[in-house]
Amino acid sequence: MTALAATAPRAVPSTTPLRVVVVNGSPSEQSKTMGLADLILDTLRTTLPIEVTRVDVYRLGSGFTGALERDDVPPGIEDTIQTVENADLLIAAAPVFRASVPGMFKHLFDLVDQYALADKPVLLAATGGGDHHALVLEYVMRPLFGFFQALTLPVAIYASAGDFDGTTVLNPRVHGRVEVALIDIGNILAARVREVADQAEASP
């Protein structure tokens, strides 16, 4: 039933999966934001080999929250930020909080190197209590990654509380939008998988 499988390029057989990093801006253990991110990951998995790392910004602790600049972060957090910087695809997923992304989410990107995300594909996803918050994607998140000169994907994905049963996205429109977003970048991602695979073969 997925339109994606029909139109996206065939998966490149590769032992080197695409490194996908989800930056999760939700403070909740079980969240609609991760429910939406999981839907995106599951859809992506149908066409590409991926390896997923999840960064929960609310679980990074006081070493992270107390860091005023990059030099202040403890080694573990440094590794986490580097994982974000080295992703092949970044999924930036955040709940709308106080009319914007949560501060912790922004704080992580305040510590990311200014040029580390240049030309990096970034898929924007957000959830909120109602449809009125949908433009957080365009007015808060997209400008942030524009600053980083990242390659934000044209279609960003928003889901409202009413689209979920618990943390499961039920509304087929949201599923459809996820597919549209990924079809747009199927070729780009497949090319990156190929590049990654080539690099892996080239290195001794």
Add this chain to the structure above:
Amino acid sequence: MNFEIGIMTFGEVTADPVTGQVPSPQQRMRETIEQAVVADEVGLDVFGVGEHHRTDFVATASPVVLAAAAEATNDIRLTSSVTVLSSDDPVRVWEQFATVDLISRGRAEMVVGRGSYTESFPLFGYDLRDYADLFREKLSLLLRIREQNPLTWSGRFRAPLVDADIAPRPAGDTLPIWVGAGSPASAISTGKLGLPMAMPLLLGPMNSHVENAELYRSSARAAGHDATALRISINAHGFVGSSSQHARDTMYPYFATGMMENNHQRGQGFPISRAAFEAQASPAAALFVGSPQEVIDKLLGYHELYGVSRALIQLGFGGMPQDEVLAAIERLGTEVAPVVRREVAAREGSTG
């Protein structure tokens, strides 16, 4: 399918904005039963009672109110509107409604929902964080109780049942269970289960549930249910006046008070200006307020939009005086309902 028209109430105990008088809980309770009696007398099809766990409502135990209404009426169907199933025990809910069914000779129904108010969750020791899981599990148990007895079941939120003998069984073949559903996700879940769906429409455009209704039917079809046999009900506020102006003038102060007092969104009331109210009363908006002809038109509009086969009008919200409420119930039964039933029958006959 016959088009059913009914009324529903939350039994609010609110200071009258005109006189400042607060009715006693006893007075409001007796008035609630009297509304059921008049609705039955004028041939309305359904009487619904809600469930809100606060002292500014008398209706917290809807099956008890419905049992009293059952004894005072002959033909009208008696339903909750809604039963907050998430914070209740499905076994007890079943026992109570099946009891009302026996008392009323088979007239009991229930609309189950997650509830738009949250007071019942801490009251009965449930965690709002389990909102979705609670409803899913409890609804699935309630449906199991309806379909088989004795029953063996286990879940997360109540003690397991081992060969449990759950009584009474209903008077007729079954006891209708509707689901109150206001979001796309609820519509999809309800359709999947093949249950009838009650759509609450508080304010806004009449067509704001069109997508939900489509999702409901398509998910029902996908799950193998006969979508044409599935029933949808629309539940909205309203008042049938002697004239268009009388209806609006009478309803507005009480409705505005009700919204202010009872719509505690984040601890604040919901102010609605007269202009906003007038907009909600216009032909394309939700409210069933106006002359009998206007209410007829709106009911037929809902039928055309959604193929609904039931409409429940919440009459007198905000503590309207009883004489006005009873007069409106009478107009609804004698002037509105016969025309709507005839028109719907003609429409459905002509489309096969």
